[in-house]
Amino acid sequence: AQSVAQPEDQVNVAEGNPLTVKCTYSVSGNPYLFWYVQYPNRGLQFLLKYITGDNLVKGSYGFEAEFNKSQTSFHLKKPSALVSDSALYFCAVRDQSSGNTGKLIFGQGTTLQVKP
Amino acid sequence: EPEVTQTPSHQVTQMGQEVILRCVPISNHLYFYWYRQILGQKVEFLVSFYNNEISEKSEIFDDQFSVERPDGSNFTLKIRSTKLEDSAMYFCATRRQGSSGANVLTFGAGSRLTVL
Numbered sequence: 505a506q507s508v509a510q511p512e513d514q515v516n517v518a519e520g521n522p523l524t525v526k527c528t529y530s531v532s533g534n535p536y537l538f539w540y541v542q543y544p545n546r547g548l549q550f551l552l553k554y555i556t557g558d559n560l561v562k563g564s565y566g567f568e569a570e571f572n573k574s575q576t577s578f579h580l581k582k583p584s585a586l587v588s589d590s591a592l593y594f595c596a597v598r599d600q601s602s603g604n605t606g607k608l609i610f611g612q613g614t615t616l617q618v619k620p
Numbered sequence: 621e622p623e624v625t626q627t628p629s630h631q632v633t634q635m636g637q638e639v640i641l642r643c644v645p646i647s648n649h650l651y652f653y654w655y656r657q658i659l660g661q662k663v664e665f666l667v668s669f670y671n672n673e674i675s676e677k678s679e680i681f682d683d684q685f686s687v688e689r690p691d692g693s694n695f696t697l698k699i700r701s702t703k704l705e706d707s708a709m710y711f712c713a714t715r716r717q718g719s720s721g722a723n724v725l726t727f728g729a730g731s732r733l734t735v736l
Contacts, residue, residue, distance in 0.1 A: 547727040
């Protein structure tokens with residue numbers, strides 16, 4: 505079965521420090537991987553995706569993610585965290601078993617808390 | 621930037637009542653989805669819809685749920701007889717047809733349903 509795991513419920517980091525939010529996946533075939541961010545009382549906003557190509561993908565707001573096939577991971581990173589990055593982050597994988605419906609399977613989410 | 625619009629933003633209803641949640645997709649998007657997020661839990665897939673029919677549904681999407689796009693514009697989720705456990709944030713998402721870039725789902729801000 506296809507699945508995504510985010511092992512940390514919460515990540516705390518000081519402003520200006522680098523941040524990493526972890527994600528591992530389990531899929532059959534080549535994965536299509538995504539990161540979304542959810543601010544309080546808002547919908548999910550797309551940050552970045554990996555479909556193919558370079559393992560390091562860059563996205564919105566200075567975020568990037570590194571695809572590692574051998575470790576089946578897709579960790580979200582940012583070199584210097586901002587207080588405004590505090591939010592709930594979801595990793596997702598396209599369900600390859602559902603044909604062309606394009607359905608995404610989400611991880612349980614990680615709360616990022618950036619302290620001033 | 622094009623948006624997915626959801627109404628109402630919040631609805632409170634009595635158990636056993638019917639509820640209709642509405643979504644206006646981005647104009648050139650052809651695939652539609654409903655997801656739900658129970659407070660503090662992960663984002664769960666409910667149903668996908670394409671070409672005026674359901675393309676996939678989850679175990680959650682039982683006979684109490686239905687979707688339709690009656691006027692070619694609004695995409696609706698109906699819960700026929702609400703239960704307490706239906707209390708959640710419901711997200712509509714849409715995507716366009718096409719190449720790998722079309723894999724990105726655009727989410728609305730959500731409709732919070734509270735069943736009393």
